[in-house]
Amino acid sequence: MTVPRIDVVYRLHVAAGQAEHRARLLAVEQSIEMPPEAVDDRRVLDQVLARVERVEAQADGTSLARLQLAAETVGDDAGQLMNMLFGNCSLQPDVELADVELPDAMAQRFGGPNLGIDGLRRLTAAVGRPLTCTALKPIGSTVAQLAALCRTFARAGIDVIKDDHGWANQRSAPFPERVAACQRAVQDANSAFGSHTVYAPSLHGTHVQMRQQVEQARSLGIAVFLIAPMNCGVASLNALKREHPDVAFIAHPALAGAGRIAPPLLLGKLFRLFGADAVIFPNHGGRFTYSAACCQAIARHNRATWHGLRAALPVPAGGMSVERVAELKSEYGSDCMLLIGGSLLAAGDRLAERSRAFVAAVARREEVDA
């Protein structure tokens, strides 16, 4: 009998002659976690113990180990998928999690984005161009200051105004007051100027708290949220997206680390799998160090045909500026969202003008279809 299995690729930083042996130890570590010779249940050995499919030496001296994990060890629990993929071996520095492919049924259970690229375009009436996004900064601001920013950004026609990821429930602008005031400011601007801006507040705490935050915000008409899956646990994102199938989530990479889980896998595939409609990642040439190839792979995975899941919007970010819009459009095409935060705010008194310049640069036709 064949059993559903998850294909996992690990990069092993060991001498080529050790790679086969290391892969077998890894298969034990990430499944039964005890000596196979001490297991007397035939079914466990046949169907639960991870298998080493093959080990391939690479030109850079590492090896790629292709393992198969039993799908039954995961069920439909997103946290448990992370646990089986990388729980223990996250503690073993000679192992990187490079790639994952899932059985179709498992991908359907996690379900991917609720709205995806098409849904986010419908919400914001943004067609044939990248979406524009900015962030409410700095933390420490008052509710009135943030609402004023919302008015300026919405009036300039920015599609998505998100909370900075540092916003939780701070006393300078507590979640309920902040969210109500920002949403009202955006709605007022939309009415006055015919814009379709959406405001996306930042979820924080546990699933219990986030559920309350989502319900509270939905009662105000909010339909998009910012969430940091590696901080709150990927299971919380997946649970929220199942509970609210008409809501979109922008995933933030806080705590997502720099490398031991390949960013194209984590930000490109897994966040989408668990329900991110848009995925923020640190673009090359900003304050972070991902390579151009890595960033392009993230964007490719976000949008690729994959198990029938909706496509997610890649969101290059982290030190972007209006001057880079043309380059970003040429690199990522129109199915992306461009996030410019601090660099807009640096315009000070000329924030409105700078925000309009951002919107205009993104809308400019000639550069759209690279």
Next chain:
Amino acid sequence: MTVPRIDVVYRLHVAAGQAEHRARLLAVEQSIEMPPEAVDDRRVLDQVLARVERVEAQADGTSLARLQLAAETVGDDAGQLMNMLFGNCSLQPDVELADVELPDAMAQRFGGPNLGIDGLRRLTAAVGRPLTCTALKPIGSTVAQLAALCRTFARAGIDVIKDDHGWANQRSAPFPERVAACQRAVQDANSAFGSHTVYAPSLHGTHVQMRQQVEQARSLGIAVFLIAPMNCGVASLNALKREHPDVAFIAHPALAGAGRIAPPLLLGKLFRLFGADAVIFPNHGGRFTYSAACCQAIARHNRATWHGLRAALPVPAGGMSVERVAELKSEYGSDCMLLIGGSLLAAGDRLAERSRAFVAAVARREEVDA
């Protein structure tokens, strides 16, 4: 006016001449995340922007940057503390989070262990010696197989029998049936043999799901749980421990990574801060690569006098064996819990004998007080 601040130490992997500048960028990244010159609110600059206290070149070519973060950016949200400490800079490979010191009031709000070492000793009637712990393996086993293991381990007098961290709600042994059967097996053995073994099931999923699991298990008399804070989110651990102040949590290091957050900080201090009564860590000389000094620092932080929080039990694990008990006792003293899993199960037919040998080796007087 002085405002409450969090002292944070980051290790910077940059040239010494760049360290001051890098530290200032980091202070911005981990607080207001926008150019300070664009902030016109004096309060934000004075009280919210992180400060660089000093930067010290180290003999190994790195520098230690001592920053102060404003406590108001965190509030009482454990996930938000992680976010402010390491959210964005987790994506910057030249930065490691080395150490943290908190205001007393913040430590009190997180609250630390519910029961701590003393409480776990009371639960298990284990006095003057390390506690003993083993794990139910392999995943894929049936409920009957696991209950049989529980009987054998409890009869041998092992103090804590925990689910392997790979247990979630798999169909071979779903959580409700597994927990009921294992707890009954342990209680029956305790009645029959006068032992005080406790069974600790593995929590999985989100805070909502874990809350149900805890309530279900508590109705059966269960008072100790296994949880992986870096997988479910540290906020979930902290919320559960506040909701159930008479319950103990054993923290598992799954997904905790190998190094960018210093293990003595993460496993030694932060897990305890958020409510871990016992902290499993990969001991040196096993399947993992933490150094002896790193392991000893974890144990030291678990037990140190700190903000009046209860002490947590360090749990060296990961490939330990009965043969190493004397060495482990001499290294960690009696205030620890020794976890031997796979190596007991490898005894096969002689599991009961091997389990008794484990208990006897730990109880042996002459080696206790190193």
